[in-house]
Amino acid sequence: MIRGADAYRDSINLAIRTAQTGGRLVTIGLQPTCAATGFGYIRVAEREGEAYPVEEFVEKPTLVRAEEYLASGRYYWNLSMFAWRASAFLDELQRVAPRHYEGLLGVRAASGAGVGSVSWA
Secondary structure, eight states: OOSOHHHHHHHHHHHHHHHHHHOOOEEEEEOOSSOOSSSOEEEEOSOBTTBOOEEEEEOSOOHHHHHHHHHHTOEEEEEEEEEOOHHHHHHHHHHHOHHHHHHHHHHHHHHTTTSTTOOOO
16 A cells, blocks of 8 residues: 555656666665664665665665664665666676677567567667
């Protein structure tokens, strides 16, 4: 259930704007309301404009660690919701995982890029 539908829509729209105008890979996090161990967490840096740069992703912490994250105010629950331009994703993939990038180019070549609903721009 999504409570606060307007705030949710605003977050989605901000993610899209940030991805489109800044060429960034964007993720959406949720302000934690308790020290939950069933979520991954996103640690953020100081706010830049309307968004926060991500410093680190942390998978499901212990309760002690989750309590520290909650108290710090620098962590959000990772919702695994993303926005980015395909070109920005491909640039980052080439930088951090060149073998996967090359494999993806092979898939592109085999698919007849641009055919049907496939878009690589």
